[in-house]
Amino acid sequence: MEKITISEQVLINAICLHVASKKQIQPQEVEVELMWDDEYGFSAEVYALGRKQVFIEVNLIEAIRYYLETQMGRNPYSAGIELVLDEEEGILAYVTYQS
Numbered sequence: 179m180e181k182i183t184i185s186e187q188v189l190i191n192a193i194c195l196h197v198a199s200k201k202q203i204q205p206q207e208v209e210v211e212l213m214w215d216d217e218y219g220f221s222a223e224v225y226a227l228g229r230k231q232v233f234i235e236v237n238l239i240e241a242i243r244y245y246l247e248t249q250m251g252r253n254p255y256s257a258g259i260e261l262v263l264d265e266e267e268g269i270l271a272y273v274t275y276q277s
Contacts, residue, residue: 180275184242186212186268192245193233197226199244212269220261220269235261242271 184192190212194205209225222233233241238261243254258274 179277182273182275184245184271184273186270188245189238189242189269189271192249193222193224193238193241195248196241196244197224197231199248201226203227214263214269220263238271242273246273 190210191205193210194208197203197208198205203226207226211223213221213223215221218234220235220238222238224231224233239259242259243257246252246254246257252275256275258276260272260274262270262272264270
């Protein structure tokens with residue numbers, strides 16, 4: 179079993195790349211604020227083209243899958259993805275591939 183840890187900054191980068199790809203803009207034109215709430219779980223506020231979108235956990239996982247495929251050359255659909263809140267590191271994603 180292979181386990182990859184995606185840091186908070188890489189997660190933000192993945193969201194920026196994913197949104198930029200969908201909106202056909204540069205990743206630098208996207209701003210992301212990750213959030214965690216007891217009631218709603220993981221989410222992010224995403225700002226692009228003067229508009230705000232709220233990403234829920236499924237959108238965050240979609241962005242991670244996009245990143246796995248386009249930046250890491252990995253199969254994004256054979257990976258198990260778990261978002262976790264670490265008190266020191268912030269929001270992390272654990273990506274697991276079965277052998």
